[in-house]
Amino acid sequence: MPVARILFPLPLPEPFDYAIPEGLAVPEGAYVTAPLGKYERLGIVLEILPDSAGEGRKLKDVVHVYDAPPMSRSMRDFILWAAKYTVSHPGHVLGMVLRARAGLGPSPTETVYHLTGQEPSRLTEARSRLLAAAEELGPQTATALAAAAEVSSGVVKGLAETGALRAEVVETDLPYAEPSPDLPGAVLTVEQAEAAEELTAAVASGGFHTFLIDGVTGSGKTEVYFEAIAEALRRDPEAQILVLLPEIALTQAILSRFEARFGAAPAPWHSGLSDKDRRRTWREVVHGRARIVIGARSALFLPYRRLKLIIIDEEHDGSYKQEDGVTYHARDMAVMRAKLEEAVVVLASATPALETMVNAELGRYTRLQLAARPGASRLPxxxxxxxxxxxxxxxxxxxxxxxxxxxxxxxxxxxxxxxxxxRGYAPLVICKSCGERLKTPGTENWLTEHRYTGRLVCHVTGYSIPKPKTCPHCGAADSLMGVGxxxxxxxxxxxxxxxxxxxxxxxxxxxxxxxxxxxxxxxxxxxxxxxxxxxxxxxxxxxxxxxxxxxxxxxxxxxxxxxxxxxxxxxxxxxxxxxxxxxxxxxxxxxxxxxxxxxxxxxxxxxxxxxxxxxxxxDVRAELGLPPFGRLAAMILSAPSAEMVDQVAQDVISQAPNGEGIEVFGPAPAPITVLRGRHRRRFLVKAPRNVDLSAYMAVWTARLKLPNPVRMSVDIDPYSFL
Missing domain, CATH: 3.40.50.300 (P-loop containing nucleotide triphosphate hydrolases)
Known part of the structure; x- marks a missing residue:
């Protein structure tokens, strides 16, 4: 029997081998279930090994293959590369990919009711209201129609029995409308048109290209990359386009511009979606029917079938950095994803990051400049x-x-x-009697006063309490005062x-x-x-x-x-x-x-x-060997007590590998020294540009055996220093 090597979305050190039973078709990239421990779990077939790989081995069988297009080779390579780069388990990265795995099954269904035009034999006031609601709203579920007409669901059932309404079972996860590349766009200025022409030529030629649209605020960067999207849609009827934005608020604001330009709203992906909408987008991406996806950084890890263009708007924005779990920077990951997909990637910003500007100056990125606002508007x-x-x-x-x-x-x-x-009313609350600064329990984070809600809130942990009437420290009444x-x-x-x-x-x-x-x-x-x-x-x-x-x-x-x-x-x-x-x-x-x-x-x-x-x-960073002229990695240890984390930190530093040109700083208290009751210590590792810092950190972490209460996180190319 051939052997399937399966990766599970779990913190396991490697994939596992399973036998493929006779008669079961299991292609590479298939979404499958297989027994792991006491349970059958979802996984991805990374590769198919020849029959000889199973000789002399007692392997468990693959149980089920999902009826979905297999994950592409480039996506599987991206998962493995991202895990290696971020010093993470591949299963953790796969977990981000499978965030809406319910989309692997068939779409759920619901029953909706249509007007037939047939008059019921008996027309009551309740039935009249419901028929009017059905005419106004179109096909709806019984619950929705009844709520709109302010009647019971039994009225819907009665009208269906008389033939005035017709029931139809429909899928709830409908495909997204197909975008049209040929609708008229904005009239471009000469400068915009030249930039758009260079972008569309790269899209038309195929292959990996990286561009920087360096344009002042209001210069029309969006209209320029709209032309690249239109070209990708024209050139390839299966091409998928990803547009990353740093904020959900931007996602909402720009959807109408996409719909006006392409005649259809793109598929959204961000943390504000309902489970139903998330499942729908994920399913449509996997099947290749979501042609344009617009979303936050995690949209980069959706399993596209044929990704041909990636756009990172406001590429300088710090919110592209994921700080929890698998730590990554979506801008840098997007460039590698585009390389593996042989796609075009476009970075756009009025204030590009220094790393991006240096890459453009070195010729790694093609820089397209938009120096003026169109029309009569000018920079303030x-x-x-x-x-x-x-x-x-x-x-x-x-x-x-x-x-x-x-x-x-x-x-x-x-x-x-x-x-x-x-945010809030005052970033610090102190007691006028004893000088106590109110903090989140178990941390050093100040509580922010929100006067409209009457609460004190920690913007780091989310901890929230009603504003006390007396000081929790000295008991003085009406002594708490917002500062700043x-x-x-x-x-x-x-x-x-x-x-x-x-x-x-x-x-x-x-x-x-x-x-x-x-x-x-x-x-x-x-x-x-x-x-x-x-x-x-x-x-x-x-x-x-x-x-x-x-x-x-x-x-x-x-x-x-x-x-x-x-x-x-x-x-x-x-x-x-x-x-x-x-x-x-x-x-x-x-x-x-x-x-x-x-x-x-x-x-x-x-x-x-x-x-x-x-x-x-x-000049400052080059002299100090800091990014983008050198590399940094961070390691943060946390433990329930300062004594424990300090003791473990000394053991950890003693096991740091030697490396030419590599400097290790620390341990030192992290800027947020106590978080959720855990004391934190940080190491910073500095290395020359040509050092594989991920490999260095992987070797170091592999040597460590930490006590159970101690947690460790590694951040390659840290963007903030918390």
Whole structure:
């Protein structure tokens, strides 16, 4: 018998071999079930071994083969490569691929009812209401029709028995509409057309190509890569296209643009989907019927049949980094996935990451520049507001200069966006009597006050409690005080200053889910909001035609800490949020409040000198051998007590392999030293660019035998330093 080598979505060190029974067709890549321990489990056939591989071995049989297209060789190679690169079990990566494995089975069904046009013999008021609802809504389930007509489900059954309604069993997971590449797109400028022509030529020629669309905010990057999508759809009737976006909010906002351009909405994939929608998208991807998929970073691990184009919009965004479980950066993984698929990959950003810019300069990526906004719109003027010279009033957060600009904007009938990357009312709560800072139990994380809900929330762990009436430490009544500004506190200040203005907050607290996000975006686009106060969610991808003023409340907040990317991230974020202004005919401006106007990131922002800022960053990192001119890996140990984690850390460092040019720093307390009651220590490993750091970390971790209470995580190319 031939042998199937099966990988299971479990933390196992290797795949297992199974005999293929006579008469059972098991191709490579098949989704199968096979016995493992006491249970039959789902797995993937990585490869088929010849009959000789089973000689003299007592192997269990493959039990079942799913009726689904086999996983492609390139996808299986990608799983194995991603596991090796991230120093993870291949089964953990496969677990991400099989996240909606219910899509392997047939679609669930439901019974819907159609009007037949036949009048019932007896027409009651309830029946009349239900027939009217059926005419208005079209085919619906009995429950939906009854709810719409405010009657019982028995009325539906009665009308079906009289012949007025006809029952039909239908599948619930319907295919997505086929997109059309030939609908008219936007009229492109000469600059946009040249970039689109180069992209479409690469798509037409086939093979692996990597592009960077380096365009200022509002320059039409989306319209350019729309042309590449259209070309991929035309060239290959089975081609699938993946568009990655960093935020669910962006996914919701851009769906309508896709539908207008291609006549059909793309298949969505992100954490906000219901289980039903997730199952539907997964099934359609596996069968190759989902031609365009738009989603968050995990959409990269869907098992596409024929992936020919990958687009990473806002490629610089830090949320492409997965920090839990298998740690990976979706941008870097996408480039490798495209290489294995022999596909085209497009990175797009107004503020590309330094790593991406260096790759473009070295010729690894083809750089397409969009230096101007189309039409009459132009980039906003950016002015630094030196808070040392013109500070806000005591216990206030808006400077007199920004307040005046907001009032002028309101009088002109235009909109203001205030940006502050802090949710809630106050980022710190202290006791006025004893000075206690309220923290999450078992951690060093401060609790943030949310005044609208009356709760104190930890934004790291999700821990939440009602705001106490007395200090938990000293018992003093009414002594707890919020310190520092959050978006709720800034909104409170604006309401006092501008009582006639229509004010809303846009953060992950106020925009929970797609409908809430769309509602805020729609109201802003339609001019129903005068002042929008938001966190990072407002900085990306939104187009508000009447927005002419952006105010950055605390530009310095991202510069704190020892993160090597702090300056770069600050520049990127502030540049993106400033770029929301003046995107139509009316000119825009941005006022950036800062206590450090001489910081290189602030000066570059005011002078619109991105390349000069990147050169400074490049020089510093090159001198220190930091990414992209060197490589980093992190290892974090955690344990229930500081004594235990310190003792284990000393054992761990003693077993670090020697390697030429490799430096190991630590152990040191992680920046978040205590998390969910666990004490954390971090090692940083620095190596030259040509060192296989994944292999080094794999050798090191293989030597370790950690006590049961101790956990370890490895992060290759860490993007944040938590």
């Amino acid at each position: 003027d950016v002015e630094l507001v030196d808070l040392r010279r013109a500070p806000p009033e005591r216990n206030h957060w808006l400077s007199p200069h920004l307040i005046q600009a907001m009032q002028e904007t309101l009088e002109a009938g235009e909109q203001t966006l205030l940006f502050l990357n802090r 500004p959050g978006v709720e506190r800034v909104a409170e200040e604006v309401r006092v200053l501008m009582p006639e203005a229509r004010i809303e907050i846009f953060s992950s607290d106020t925009a929970q889910g797609g409908e809430a996000t769309r509602g805020i975006v729609d109201r802003m686009e339609q001019g129903e909001i005068d002042v929008l106060i938001g966190t990072q969610i407002v900085a990306k991808g939104h187009n508000f035609p009447n927005l002419t003023l952006v105010g950055v409340v605390d530009a310095d907040s991202g510069m704190k800490g020892g993160d090597l990317r702090a300056g770069e991230r600050t520049y990127q974020l502030l540049s993106q949020v400033a770029g929301r202004a003046g995107r139509a005919e009316r000119p825009g401006r941005a006022l950036v409040q800062t206590y450090a106007p001489d910081n290189p990131a602030m000066l570059a922002l005011a002078d619109n000198n991105r390349d000069g800022f990147l050169q400074i960053e490049r």
